[in-house]
Amino acid sequence: MLAKSRFLIAASLLALSVGLQAEPATPRPYLPEDALPLAEFLPPPPAQGSPGDVQDLQRVLDAQANRTPEQVEQAKRDDHLTDAAFPFARGIFGPDFTVEKHPHTARMFRRVLKDLVQTLMPAKHYYARPRPYERDDRVQPILPPPQGESYPSGHTMDAYLTATLLAHMVPERRQALFERADAAAHSRVIAGVHYPSDLDGGRVAAAVLAGVLLTRAEIREDFELARQEVRRTLQLP
Numbered sequence: 001m002l003a004k005s006r007f008l009i010a011a012s013l014l015a016l017s018v019g020l021q022a023e024p025a026t027p028r029p030y031l032p033e034d035a036l037p038l039a040e041f042l043p044p045p046p047a048q049g050s051p052g053d054v055q056d057l058q059r060v061l062d063a064q065a066n067r068t069p070e071q072v073e074q075a076k077r078d079d080h081l082t083d084a085a086f087p088f089a090r091g092i093f094g095p096d097f098t099v100e101k102h103p104h105t106a107r108m109f110r111r112v113l114k115d116l117v118q119t120l121m122p123a124k125h126y127y128a129r130p131r132p133y134e135r136d137d138r139v140q141p142i143l144p145p146p147q148g149e150s151y152p153s154g155h156t157m158d159a160y161l162t163a164t165l166l167a168h169m170v171p172e173r174r175q176a177l178f179e180r181a182d183a184a185a186h187s188r189v190i191a192g193v194h195y196p197s198d199l200d201g202g203r204v205a206a207a208v209l210a211g212v213l214l215t216r217a218e219i220r221e222d223f224e225l226a227r228q229e230v231r232r233t234l235q236l237p
Helices: 002-022 051-066 069-077 085-093 103-127 154-169 171-190 196-213 217-233
Strands: none
Touching (some): 051 171, 069 171, 085 103, 103 196, 154 196
């Protein structure tokens, strides 16, 4: 009897160990590191000093001059990326759209964020565009200095990638999701940390990455589990 009990305990510990190994503490991306040379898919930003670049900077200054306290607070809320799919879509999906109630969705988006970072940063380094406040001291940002260069906008990329993936899960809310992405992207200009053309680059980058991710077998199972969670919350078939 004692031997049987020891065997059961050992088996339970082994199962727990396997389960912990199956869920790594640090999420890994779905794509290999060099799978998507993002810079090759992006149009270049306006050349520094060109008429388009001058107009880009002026639009940042205009947004700064006209930003409201409500816009400032929204820009600060939109500044976070970790588990950001949940605050991003909670106004659309409702208060029950939380990390705690959607573990599969949270896990998938944490891995997707890894893919975003590993594809985004080389593109930023390639274009090496200074931030607006680095070029003109009239620009007064309302956020701590973000990581990396200005083009393309990573937060915009994240907003549109999130909207795209969630819209594939819940096409019934597609318009609202992309309107939310538009607002989140504009927050980056309001905040003084990006030019409008950086947002254009972020939109293209999101579309490219989403298109690649949604064709990969590595994400398919996670995506389906997340889709079922989200639709269950929304009481959709």
